[in-house]
Amino acid sequence: MWTAGLLGPYNGAMITPGTPFLKMHGLGNDFVIVDTRHTSFTPTSALVRALSDRRTGIGCDQFITIEPPRAEGWAFMGIRNADGEVVESCGNAARCVGAVLLAETKGAPVCLDTLAGPIVAEAASEERVAVDMGPARLAWDQIPLAGPADTLSLDLAVGPLSAPVAVSVGNPHAVFFVPEAEAVDLDRWGPLVEHHPLFPRRVNVEVVHQRPDGSLRMRVWERGVGITRACGTGACAVLIAARRRGLVPGETADVVLDGGTLTITWRESDSHVVMAGTATRVYSGVLDPGFTP
Numbered sequence: 001m002w003t004a005g006l007l008g009p010y011n012g013a014m015i016t017p018g019t020p021f022l023k024m025h026g027l028g029n030d031f032v033i034v035d036t037r038h039t040s041f042t043p044t045s046a047l048v049r050a051l052s053d054r055r056t057g058i059g060c061d062q063f064i065t066i067e068p069p070r071a072e073g074w075a076f077m078g079i080r081n082a083d084g085e086v087v088e089s090c091g092n093a094a095r096c097v098g099a100v101l102l103a104e105t106k107g108a109p110v111c112l113d114t115l116a117g118p119i120v121a122e123a124a125s126e127e128r129v130a131v132d133m134g135p136a137r138l139a140w141d142q143i144p145l146a147g148p149a150d151t152l153s154l155d156l157a158v159g160p161l162s163a164p165v166a167v168s169v170g171n172p173h174a175v176f177f178v179p180e181a182e183a184v185d186l187d188r189w190g191p192l193v194e195h196h197p198l199f200p201r202r203v204n205v206e207v208v209h210q211r212p213d214g215s216l217r218m219r220v221w222e223r224g225v226g227i228t229r230a231c232g233t234g235a236c237a238v239l240i241a242a243r244r245r246g247l248v249p250g251e252t253a254d255v256v257l258d259g260g261t262l263t264i265t266w267r268e269s270d271s272h273v274v275m276a277g278t279a280t281r282v283y284s285g286v287l288d289p290g291f292t293p
């Protein structure tokens with residue numbers, strides 16, 4: 001466990017004394033995870049922004065809370081982006097929290113409630129967790145978009161990016177097919193797409209090309225964060241978009257992100273999207289009770 005002495009960068013006061021946290025990541029998309037099922041800890045946006053800061057806080061892409069179940073399931077997963085905003089879904093965090101809860105259920109599949117609906121997690125192998133993220137949402141008002149539009153090819157062009165596929169996996173995504181994902185200046189174009197008026201709740205932005213072996217190479221600009229090494233819901237959106245465009249013959253493909261590979265399946269039978277990949281525990285610590293955002 002970390003000690004107060006190691007928590008120097010965020011000395012101050014506000015957090016429930018001794019609130020334990022876990023640092024985990026899925027393919028380098030990293031999280032601070034706090035189990036609030038037995039505490040009164042509720043993070044403010046300012047606190048999340050401060051703790052997410054890589055220079056002065058702990059540093060993470062998303063701040064995750066494991067909360068008492070609301071509608072159904074074993075627990076509710078609260079998700080806040082590094083900018084402090086509450087969001088609906090997070091695929092990589094679902095695998096990480098799934099791994100934590102699977103230890104509690106001794107391996108029995110576990111249902112995790114989110115603002116986007118239930119996610120079911122189960123062990124896929126010794127090292128990998130599979131999560132059923134629920135059904136893909138493809139209608140314009142489910143993304144949501146500002147008005148009726150063909151989600152298979154939006155009338156949108158930003159720099160070299162054009163005609164994205166819009167997909168919701170509980171959270172909104174715009175998927176752009178490009179000749180070479182690595183060549184796109186995401187720092188420049190990502191924020192312009194994220195904040196485009198077509199997306200009233202903003203949007204996560206993926207650029208993708210297909211490799212000769214059939215896998216999909218993607219990079220991501222995440223809403224409320226920026227470029228991250230991986231985005232689980234983004235990988236789901238990419239596979240769905242590629243299948244809708246007729247690029248992937250079967251239900252399943254590997255999606256290759258900066259931080260590693262996820263295997264994504266979009267099931268014909270019920271339109272659910274299932275993701276399998278690693279969930280890595282980095283360290284545990286205790287939030288400094290002296291921290292003021």
Ligand SMILES: N[C@@H](CCC[C@H](N)C(=O)O)C(=O)O
Pocket residue numbers: 029061062081087088089090091092093171172204222223224225230231232233234
């Ligand atoms: N990294 C996540 C997605 C987190 C939320 C996203 N930035 C949003 O605003 O919707 C993932 O692994 O899915």
